[in-house]
Amino acid sequence: MPIRYARRRAHFEGRCTVEEALxxxxxxxxxxxxxxxxxxxxxxxxxxxxxLLAHGVRVQGRSLAPDMIRLMPILGGAGAPSAPHDLAPEPECLS
Structure with missing residues (x-):
């Protein structure tokens, strides 16, 4: 299961899909x-x-996965760039 629940913490592991939302x-x-x-x-x-945004949860931890690095400024987690412009644009956005 991509999200493991332990007491008062949800641990996201691997690629977490829409099926986990409920x-x-x-x-x-x-x-x-x-x-x-x-x-x-x-x-x-x-x-x-x-x-996560609807519940006002600020994530903890730091993922070095490219998809997650782009999300960190939105989710307010550790390792978030100081400004969105610090992120490299997606290649498909450049064309």
């Missing part, structure tokens, strides 16, 4: 102080990003 929503709704760790996450579906 369980994540329930987990975060049940505990307003729940934490989310993305250190081992290689990517996440936009639905999961929306769930």
């Amino acid at each position: 369980d994540l929503t329930a987990f975060l709704a049940a505990d307003a102080d729940a934490k989310v760790s993305v250190g081992r996450c290689t990517g996440m579906h936009a639905a999961l990003v929306q769930v």
Whole structure:
């Protein structure tokens, strides 16, 4: 399972898909102080990003996966660049 739940923390591991959104929503709704760790996450579906933003969760940990580096400024996690312009643009956005 891409998201492992342990007490008050959700650990994102590998590529986390849209199928995880309902369980994540329930987990975060049940505990307003729940934490989310993305250190081992290689990517996440936009639905999961929306769930995290809707619940106001600031992620913890630092993933070096390219997809996650681009998301860190949005999610407010460790290792986020100081400004969005610090990110390299996607190659398909340049054409």
